[in-house]
Amino acid sequence: MSEKNRPNIVLILTDQQSATMMHCAGNQYLRTPTLDAIADCGVRFERAYCTNPVCIPSRFSLMTGRMPSAIGMRRNEDTSTLDPIPESIKKEGLGYLVRKAGYEAVYAGKQHLPRMKAEDLGFICLDTDERDHLAETTAEYVREARDKPFLLVASFINPHDICYMAIRDFAKTEQEKKLIARGVTEVATLDKALKIPAGISREDFFANHCPPVPANFEPQENEPEAIRLFLANRPFKEKARAHYTEEQWRMHRWAYLRLTEFVDAQIGKLWRAICESPTAENTVVIFTSDHGDMDSAHRMEHKTAFYDEASRIPLIIARPTEKGRGRVNDTHLVSNGLDLVPFICDLAEAKVPADLAGRSVRPLMQQSAPTEWRTFLPLESEIGYMVMDNRYKYMRFDKGKHNEQLIDLQLDNGEMRNAIADSIHQEALEELKRQFAETFIPGKV
Numbered sequence: 001m002s003e004k005n006r007p008n009i010v011l012i013l014t015d016q017q018s019a020t021m022m023h024c025a026g027n028q029y030l031r032t033p034t035l036d037a038i039a040d041c042g043v044r045f046e047r048a049y050c051t052n053p054v055c056i057p058s059r060f061s062l063m064t065g066r067m068p069s070a071i072g073m074r075r076n077e078d079t080s081t082l083d084p085i086p087e088s089i090k091k092e093g094l095g096y097l098v099r100k101a102g103y104e105a106v107y108a109g110k111q112h113l114p115r116m117k118a119e120d121l122g123f124i125c126l127d128t129d130e131r132d133h134l135a136e137t138t139a140e141y142v143r144e145a146r147d148k149p150f151l152l153v154a155s156f157i158n159p160h161d162i163c164y165m166a167i168r169d170f171a172k173t174e175q176e177k178k179l180i181a182r183g184v185t186e187v188a189t190l191d192k193a194l195k196i197p198a199g200i201s202r203e204d205f206f207a208n209h210c211p212p213v214p215a216n217f218e219p220q221e222n223e224p225e226a227i228r229l230f231l232a233n234r235p236f237k238e239k240a241r242a243h244y245t246e247e248q249w250r251m252h253r254w255a256y257l258r259l260t261e262f263v264d265a266q267i268g269k270l271w272r273a274i275c276e277s278p279t280a281e282n283t284v285v286i287f288t289s290d291h292g293d294m295d296s297a298h299r300m301e302h303k304t305a306f307y308d309e310a311s312r313i314p315l316i317i318a319r320p321t322e323k324g325r326g327r328v329n330d331t332h333l334v335s336n337g338l339d340l341v342p343f344i345c346d347l348a349e350a351k352v353p354a355d356l357a358g359r360s361v362r363p364l365m366q367q368s369a370p371t372e373w374r375t376f377l378p379l380e381s382e383i384g385y386m387v388m389d390n391r392y393k394y395m396r397f398d399k400g401k402h403n404e405q406l407i408d409l410q411l412d413n414g415e416m417r418n419a420i421a422d423s424i425h426q427e428a429l430e431e432l433k434r435q436f437a438e439t440f441i442p443g444k445v
Contacts, residue, residue, distance in 0.1 A: 006347070007282050008152075010154065022260075029257050038320075040323055041320055043327050044314075045364070047334060049379060050379070054381070055076055056076050064094070065341030067357070067380060095122025097122070104148055105123045107123035109155030134155075139270050154270055158259045163186075166302070173235070197209070211250060224405050234302075256293060284317065284347055306381060308409075308415065342358045383399070394436060408422075
């Protein structure tokens with residue numbers, strides 16, 4: 001394939017968007033015309049997960065194709081205690097990989113990477129704004145003519161502003177108070193999202209407009225103690241679970257929906273520019289998010305837990321000129337943090353580092369997707385580790401009683417029961433434990 005025929009690649013990221021937070025994914029409580037339009041032009045992966053359901057570890061994976069444990073990272077907090085990121089990893093960052101193949105590599109928006117910047121991974125930084133200006137800047141970029149193909153990463157902040165609701169409601173620590181004081185734009189955007197529409201009474205709003213609490217609203221039966229310990233470590237999370245009324249949880253859900261609509265509109269400016277550009281026919285658009293939000297499931301908000309609300313993310317791959325050809329892949333387990341780097345390298349005809357565990361999803365884009373694909377997928381978190389297959393999720397936590405968790409997604413897609421002791425699952429459990437031992441070797445994670 002000649003350089004001129006290789007596609008331009010636009011990777012659009014949002015922050016804290018669950019897989020279900022799109023109208024095209026069946027959510028009737030919001031409108032996402034841009035994301036729906038992108039899905040209409042490509043493939044939406046229903047079984048896509050992040051590598052770690054929190055920002056910095058997940059973003060490290062998205063830009064390197066490696067599990068966060070490769071650098072000893074499992075959490076979002078102060079990363080200054082991490083060892084310096086090896087130069088070998090930086091030099092095999094996504095930007096450098098496509099640049100070696102003759103691409104221009106440009107990054108705009110939120111970075112939130114551990115002890116490095118996008119420039120350290122081979123990118124040119126186009127814009128540090130995370131909101132409206134980011135949309136304008138990236139739209140302008142794709143309209144410009146250039147001599148070589150490009151990879152553009154456009155990283156938007158929302159619906160992440162939902163984080164500020166519980167923190168503000170229960171802020172006690174100095175760190176939490178400072179976060180609210182500094183987050184002027186974030187809090188103002190949240191307040192905009194929390195507004196009840198004009199002309200609607202409060203009674204009518206909760207009766208006919210505000211989403212109900214989800215079917216899996218209550219904590220899981222026999223929930224591992226690690227979840228409680230994790231919530232207690234950040235008291236505002238513990239207090240939200242204990243003290244938010246159903247009405248407050250419903251308002252949390254309402255705001256999360258509106259924040260998602262806000263970012264959909266921002267992405268819309270970029271999407272329209274891509275569709276109107278002279279190279280639209282030769283452009284591939286990838287949309288995904290770093291992780292989700294608990295969205296009141298199990299009376300939780302924020303992320304980190306392995307529940308699907310936090311760990312399953314949207315993933316759409318599209319060509320803007322293929323309108324009306326959208327499909328849904330609900331079969332194959334995909335990791336955006338492991339598989340997108342090999343996929344982008346595949347598109348760019350760039351060399352994939354030999355030690356990456358992911359696979360290009362290009363074969364899954366075909367109408368008759370291959371039957372041979374991974375059978376297990378690993379996830380990490382600050383509270384433990386997980387392996388999953390096409391039916392089960394097996395988790396082992398670092399602390400607490402009942403430190404194992406088994407979910408049968410076929411019989412319990414709301415993840416309401418810890419089925420670890422159920423005799424009918426023992427054969428599957430043994431296979432998951434074997435895979436767990438192979439994946440998370442003692443001393444390596």
